[in-house]
Amino acid sequence: MASKVIDGTSAAAPDDEPAEVRGHLPVQALASYPGLVLPLLLIAAALAVTVFASVQLWRMEARPLQDPTADMPRLYAQAAVEALRLNEAAEHHAGDPAARQEFIRLYHLLLRRLDQLEPVLRDRPAAAAVLDDEIANALIQLRDRDPAVVAYSPGDLAGLAARLTELERTLSRAGARVQGAHQAQQAERAARLYGILVLGAAAVLAGLLGLAWLVSCLLWTLRRVQDDRKLQLDLQRACDSAAYLRNIAAVIAHQMRAPLTVIDSAAQRMLSRPDLAQRPQDGAALLRIRRQVSQVLRFMDQAMLAGAVEGGTPLLHPRPVPLQDLVGMIMAHEGMGDGRQRLVLPEGPAGMRILCDPVLAFHALANLVENALKYSPAGNPVELCAAEVRGMAVISVIDHGAGIPLADQEAIFQRFWRGARATGQPGSGVGLWLARRLAEIQGGTIRVTSDGQSGSRFDLMLPAAGAGTMAARVAPGPSATPGRRAEVRRGDA
Incomplete structure (x- = not known):
């Protein structure tokens, strides 16, 4: 608060900005910041769940190249194809050494296909349920009747052709059943993961909306604090100005009271003079002077x-x-x-x-x-x-x-x-x-x-x-x- 001197008497002048309200915004205005933690945690958790579901979907898409179980339908199909080829080769086996060698090669190729299929079925008991007795019996018989060791008569070839035809049908049915079960499992898993993705996206959206609401509330609070601070500044300045004007008025009143008192005292002394009775007009004027001074x-x-x-x-x-x-x-x-x-x-x-x-x-x-x-x-x-x-x-x-x-x-x-x-x-x-x-x-x-x-x-x-x-x-x-x-x-x- 500055001061001005008026005729030897100081009067306080208002500052441009009162010390009581000078400075930064109050710390209480930032009290809304902790409220931002909840939506941020919600957004982080939703993003984590969304990323997890996305990774699982990606792994599910890539799993056929990594999971041996995913190869079961292909193995069944290859075994069925080899059974057909072996069945065709059996028709040309008799009397042709080259055809006999091709027959033996295809026979061994079918055995290898079935050997590849057997560990997969053994490791996955649930999937092995699709392997019926016909496939098991056919695999045993094929191993016991290796054409490289056992000579085939025309009757044996006819019986082998029938067994191969039935084996091809059984393998096709088993492959279709395994593929259907695998696709249903993948579809169910994908539906779960997509549901998680939708929930994660909804949670992220809800978190963003909550964050936006809290930020708007915080901005509104800060704006109110600024408005209150400005109002406090204006009010303090108005109070300081009013106090300054009151001080000025007090100084002026103090300076005016002395001469007015002198005038009143002089008029009172003149009224007490004995010769005033001879001048009634002067007496009335002096009374008016005293009355006006008093007012x-x-x-x-x-x-x-x-x-x-x-x-x-x-x-x-x-x-x-x-x-x-x-x-x-x-x-x-x-x-x-x-x-x-x-x-x-x-x-x-x-x-x-x-x-x-x-x-x-x-x-x-x-x-x-x-x-x-x-x-x-x-x-x-x-x-x-x-x-x-x-x-x-x-x-x-x-x-x-x-x-x-x-x-x-x-x-x-x-x-x-x-x-x-x-x-x-x-x-x-x-x-x-x-x-x-x-x-x-x-x-x-x-x-x-x-x-x-x-x-x-x-x-x-x-x-x-x-x-x-x-x-x-x-x-x-x-x-x-x-x-x-x-x-x-x-x-x-």
Whole structure:
């Protein structure tokens, strides 16, 4: 906070950016970051499952080249082909040495095919179930009837041809059964893996959507933090500017109060001169000077008090104050002018005491009295009455003016508000607002009652300091007369 010097008195000037809100964004704004862990973990797990399923699908596609079981349909088919070729060669076996050698070669080739098929069936018992007794018997017989060792007669060749034909059919059926079972198993496995892929993709999509939602929430939170920080900066600057202006106003008021006090003292001394009785016009002018000086000083006091109330800095010094003293301060105020005529003391004991700050209570009550004098016709009385109700001292200011419309009875307590009936009347629009705020600061309030046509009643309610009730009308002053109703009357000045 910088400071400026005005006529020897320093006043604080607002900084460009308050130290309280200067710096980086609050750490609390980043509290949403841990929430990103859950969608990230979900995405990572879904990606891992998806990669696993993809690898398994790839391995399943490549497995026929690596898994011997996948070769079973091919082995069955090759064995069936060799059986057909051997069957054809058996027809040309007789009387031809070359055909006999070809027959022996094909015979051995068929045995090798069946030998290749046998370990696979032995290693896979489930698949071996497709090998029926015909294939087993044919394999045994073929091994026992090797043409390289045993000579074949035409009848043997005919029997071999029949067995080979049946073997070829059996091998074809077995190959088809194995291939169908293998394809069904592969299809089931592929369906499972594709289901895993779909679930993984859905999980990835859900994770991405959740991540996007959390990121949007985080960005929204950060934007709110930035907006709140900017609002805090603006508010702090406004408060600093208001405090700076209040300090300037205090300096100006302090500087103006001294010459105004000198003017008032000089006018008061001149009024005490004995030769002034011979110059009544000069006396009236001096009284007007004192009255105007008093009004200016009171306006300055109200302005400073309004600034203190708005800034939340008024100092309270509550103590029990007799109601007579408070009303006496009102009547002794120079700003009342000729309205202090016909003043009387209240009937009965004047023992009511109010728990208040006398300065703040004076300003609140003075504003109500001045407002009543201002808006009531000349010559009409403005009455003050007091009572204690449920531990509250109620001081009522009653005028007989034009009244306040019902729609305006709450608006009149707004700052700077002036109704249609205030046109042409002096004032700043802060008197009633300030009066109610001063009452609220001291634990009370102000209420207004008016039918909108004939007069208004303002009740200033403050905590009572003692028991007792005073319902009489009060208006003590220097010229008060006991035993009569008190009135505050507006003069013609």
